[in-house]
Amino acid sequence: MIKKLIKRIAGLIFILVILSFLVFLLMYLAPGDPAEKRLTSQGVAVTKQVLDAERERLGLLKPFLVRYAEWLFGVVRGDFGVSFKDDMPVAPKLLQGLKNTSILALSSLIISIVISFTLGIVSAEKKNGIADHIIRVFSFVSNSLPNFLIAVLLMYFLCIRLSLFPVIAKGDFQGLFMPVISLAIPMTGRFVRQMRAEFMAQLSEDYVTGMRGRGVKRRFILFNVIRNSLGHIFTIVALQIGTLMGGSVVIESIFRWPGIGKLVMDSITARDYPVIMGFVVIMGTIYVLINQLSDVLCHKLDPRTRL
Amino acid sequence: MKKKFLSMLITATLAFTAVACGSAETEVTDSAEKSVEATNTDNGTDKAATKETSTEPKILKTAASFAYPSLDVHKEYYGWYTQIYGISETLFKMNENVSVVSGLAKDATADGSVWTITLSDGAAFSNGTPLTAEMVIRNLNRVAELNERFAYLADFEMTAVDDKTITINTKEIYPTLKNDLASPELGMIDLDATTDFDNNPICTGPFLIKSFQPEGDVEVVKNESYWGGDVNLDGAVFYYMQEDDPKLLAMQSGEIDCYNSVSSAALAVYNQEPDKYNVVSIPGARLQFYILNENTLDDAVREAINLTVDKDAIAAYLSGTVSAAVGPFNPSAAYGQVTVPSVDTSKAKELLEADGYILNSDGFYEKDGEKLTISIKYYAARSLDTIALLIQEQLKAIGVDSVLGSEEDPDSTYIANSDFDLALYCMIADKAGDPLYFIDSVFKEGSYYDCGGFADVHCNELIEQLRFETDTAKRAELANEIVQIAIDDNAYGFVGLFNNTTVLRPGVTGFAENIPFDFYGIDAETTIE
Numbered sequence: 001m002i003k004k005l006i007k008r009i010a011g012l013i014f015i016l017v018i019l020s021f022l023v024f025l026l027m028y029l030a031p032g033d034p035a036e037k038r039l040t041s042q043g044v045a046v047t048k049q050v051l052d053a054e055r056e057r058l059g060l061l062k063p064f065l066v067r068y069a070e071w072l073f074g075v076v077r078g079d080f081g082v083s084f085k086d087d088m089p090v091a092p093k094l095l096q097g098l099k100n101t102s103i104l105a106l107s108s109l110i111i112s113i114v115i116s117f118t119l120g121i122v123s124a125e126k127k128n129g130i131a132d133h134i135i136r137v138f139s140f141v142s143n144s145l146p147n148f149l150i151a152v153l154l155m156y157f158l159c160i161r162l163s164l165f166p167v168i169a170k171g172d173f174q175g176l177f178m179p180v181i182s183l184a185i186p187m188t189g190r191f192v193r194q195m196r197a198e199f200m201a202q203l204s205e206d207y208v209t210g211m212r213g214r215g216v217k218r219r220f221i222l223f224n225v226i227r228n229s230l231g232h233i234f235t236i237v238a239l240q241i242g243t244l245m246g247g248s249v250v251i252e253s254i255f256r257w258p259g260i261g262k263l264v265m266d267s268i269t270a271r272d273y274p275v276i277m278g279f280v281v282i283m284g285t286i287y288v289l290i291n292q293l294s295d296v297l298c299h300k301l302d303p304r305t306r307l
Numbered sequence: 308m309k310k311k312f313l314s315m316l317i318t319a320t321l322a323f324t325a326v327a328c329g330s331a332e333t334e335v336t337d338s339a340e341k342s343v344e345a346t347n348t349d350n351g352t353d354k355a356a357t358k359e360t361s362t363e364p365k366i367l368k369t370a371a372s373f374a375y376p377s378l379d380v381h382k383e384y385y386g387w388y389t390q391i392y393g394i395s396e397t398l399f400k401m402n403e404n405v406s407v408v409s410g411l412a413k414d415a416t417a418d419g420s421v422w423t424i425t426l427s428d429g430a431a432f433s434n435g436t437p438l439t440a441e442m443v444i445r446n447l448n449r450v451a452e453l454n455e456r457f458a459y460l461a462d463f464e465m466t467a468v469d470d471k472t473i474t475i476n477t478k479e480i481y482p483t484l485k486n487d488l489a490s491p492e493l494g495m496i497d498l499d500a501t502t503d504f505d506n507n508p509i510c511t512g513p514f515l516i517k518s519f520q521p522e523g524d525v526e527v528v529k530n531e532s533y534w535g536g537d538v539n540l541d542g543a544v545f546y547y548m549q550e551d552d553p554k555l556l557a558m559q560s561g562e563i564d565c566y567n568s569v570s571s572a573a574l575a576v577y578n579q580e581p582d583k584y585n586v587v588s589i590p591g592a593r594l595q596f597y598i599l600n601e602n603t604l605d606d607a608v609r610e611a612i613n614l615t616v617d618k619d620a621i622a623a624y625l626s627g628t629v630s631a632a633v634g635p636f637n638p639s640a641a642y643g644q645v646t647v648p649s650v651d652t653s654k655a656k657e658l659l660e661a662d663g664y665i666l667n668s669d670g671f672y673e674k675d676g677e678k679l680t681i682s683i684k685y686y687a688a689r690s691l692d693t694i695a696l697l698i699q700e701q702l703k704a705i706g707v708d709s710v711l712g713s714e715e716d717p718d719s720t721y722i723a724n725s726d727f728d729l730a731l732y733c734m735i736a737d738k739a740g741d742p743l744y745f746i747d748s749v750f751k752e753g754s755y756y757d758c759g760g761f762a763d764v765h766c767n768e769l770i771e772q773l774r775f776e777t778d779t780a781k782r783a784e785l786a787n788e789i790v791q792i793a794i795d796d797n798a799y800g801f802v803g804l805f806n807n808t809t810v811l812r813p814g815v816t817g818f819a820e821n822i823p824f825d826f827y828g829i830d831a832e833t834t835i836e
Contacts (some may be wrong), residue, residue, distance in 0.1 A: 030718050031714070031715070031716045031719040032715070032716040033716075033718065033719050036719070037716075038383070039455065039456060040718070041383075041384060041736075042384045042387065042735070042825070043593055043733065044456075044734070044735050044736040044738055044756070045733045045735075045744070045745075045748040045749075045755055045756065046456060046735055047748075047755065048675070048755060050455050050456055052454045053458065085381075086375065086376050086377065086383065086439050088376050088377075101741055120500055145461050152552050152556075154557065155552070155553065155556050158558060160556055160560055162558060163560075166562055167556045167557040167560050167561070167562050168546050168548070168562050168563070169555075209389055245503070253549050253550050254550050254552070254553055255524075255553075256546070256547060256548060256549075256553075258522065258523060271716075286625050
């Protein structure tokens with residue numbers, strides 16, 4: 001067990017080193033100069049002398065490998081460096097953004113799972129029935145709507161027409177409601193379709209036919225179907241977590257939610273390499289850990305994987 | 308039977324959806340009206356309540372498109388925002404007529420390379436400590452140390468003659484020092500009393516920080532001991548809102564009282580209800596222009612392009628967000644007096660034909676069997692993507708083909724490599740009421756934005772004259788002459804000046820809505836009824 005764990009940790013470190021090197025290389029090759037972005041961020045032109053002095057100060061004139069090695073040794077010591085954009089330490093920025101995005105992502109994920117799980121079962125069990133058609137239309141429509149459109153529509157109806165919420169929300173529970181719903185609606189649409197397909201696949205298995213033939217009660221059949229579907233459902237959800245962590249940038253901007261997605265988008269625009277690299281390391285770790293966790297859970301839940 | 312039922316259900320659903328969509332617009336419009344009415348009713352109630360209880364604090368609520376992690380006036384561009392928040396002030400400031408007027412300093416006179424600056428009577432920090440000449444010098448030295456763009460200040464010799472008088476020896480004649488001192492980054496901080504420069508600098512402005520959320524909302528309160536006199540507002544809240552739609556919705560719901568940088572979509576909504584919203588739009592200092600590559604395009608083609616690009620049509624298309632430009636500067640400024648030939652597509656075609664171009668069977672000009680194709684480079688910001696498309700259409704109308712190339716980062720691509728025929732760019736052309744900065748950055752041979760090969764010996768001589776000319780009228784004359792040379796050479800095309808567009812609720816005034824610079828916001832005169 002310990003050997004396995006060490007092997008997995010070594011694998012994670014190897015993946016992160018390769019990933020960080022590739023991202024560092026891509027940023028190095030991509031056009032864009034952090035010094036120029038910083039000095040001209042308000043549209044004011046600067047002279048070449050000023051630009052060169054800033055490049056020197058930020059360490060941009062050093063060779064690529066020296067810069068990468070300095071960054072890597074810093075990270076090993078727990079120092080993610082300072083932002084090229086504003087000289088503020090990177091780690092607190094990322095941790096704060098990560099905390100806010102995690103709250104948003106996990107809240108919307110839980111809501112989506114609860115709704116889509118229920119709808120997925122109903123839809124699969126009542127295949128081609130009225131309930132199934134209604135759920136499929138909902139799934140199709142909500143999956144087709146971009147979340148920024150949902151966000152603006154929610155704002156319009158809930159804030160302007162019904163006056164239930166303020167447009168300018170604070171970072172509390174009330175402020176969380178609309179961004180969570182905006183993220184949850186399209187995600188629920190996707191989950192319902194995927195879960196329905198998984199439940200239907202299980203329902204058409206021989207063991208279900210056999211149970212039905214033996215007159216086993218519906219709830220026991222459903223229990224077995226759900227249990228056997230969980231492995232795939234965990235995989236679907238695990239993949240979605242990564243997307244949620246980095247992909248809620250528009251929602252974060254619209255609802256003024258200071259999450260990591262918005263932080264990274266701003267950093268990419270500003271060529272703020274230390275923040276981008278910090279994000280890559282954190283997100284790479286999260287992705288790998290979630291996938292490992294998903295593998296372990298699948299292994300535990302589905303005896304077939306142990307055969 | 309099942310199939311029949313299903314098809315009926317689907318038909319009914321589609322019909323319902325179509326009806327719902329059709330009525331949605333009406334509902335939206337109706338509801339918008341209702342919501343505004345409701346807002347106004349609320350406002351009316353609020354106003355009545357305010358009249359009855361005049362002790363209610365006057366707090367202005369507004370939206371800010373940018374937010375920064377620090378309030379240190381001297382670092383980066385943070386001084387722009389501390390000045391917008393009414394916290395910091397500079398020795399001189401810009402007024403509505405793009406002129407430098409007194410601020411913390413009442414006067415500045417130059418004798419050769421030595422400037423003598425006299426501080427205003429009573430100028431003091433919010434803690435009551437008077438602003439002294441020695442403190443001014445320490446502030447300027449701190450900016451030189453912390454902000455690369457102002458590192459040149461370290462080369463000046465600064466002396467405190469007495470408590471209220473400073474002399475600055477710039478070593479060589481430096482006519483724009485007064486303008487430079489109006490830069491918001493040169494705001495004054497009480498360096499002795501301030502303990503937290505990032506979160507609570509002690510400055511001289513009419514407002515003090517009440518709460519500051521790094522890269523978030525900012526709340527300020529009235530500085531009761533403001534040296535400049537009474538302050539109308541009791542406080543203000545700046546909500547950090549990047550997106551346009553929430554700002555529009557917040558304005559409609561009455562959660563904010565004003566904001567600037569209004570988008571064209573929101574502008575259309577506000578303009579429909581002039582009694583509910585006061586929209587003020589003036590040409591700003593941010594310029595959209597293009598550079599024509601003299602190394603790839605001959606004189607006739609460049610002239611034909613400039614005769615074809617219809618700035619008025621572009622400004623009209625951009626629906627109020629820009630004003631058609633003549634030169635790089637505001638036409639109301641003394642140094643904005645230049646002329647450009649009016650649009651003349653017939654003459655443009657004549658020029659091309661005289662240069663040997665003929666129309667091919669596809670309706671495009673070609674020469675020696677080679678089609679004339681203009682490479683237009685742009686980046687998708689500040690409406691340059693729209694302008695690129697419009698220029699392409701306008702050129703196509705006279706038979707000039709073009710290809711569009713979009714870059715995410717213009718400075719390290721087409722500006723650095725000059726691999727374009729026509730390059731679009733947007734920048735602040737006038738940062739402090741003087742033409743030298745733009746002229747020196749764009750027209751001077753070898754300068755950062757002289758990437759189209761424009762080189763004129765006389766123009767360079769005039770730029771050197773401008774650098775040392777101290778007479779304001781003569782400076783304007785020189786600037787006009789320099790810009791006219793560049794225009795006549797068809798080296799550039801000045802498309803539009805971004806309008807500074809501010810929307811205010813009736814009763815709100817003094818939100819810098821008439822000042823064409825981006826770094827002013829609330830001050831002692833800002834009022835809300």
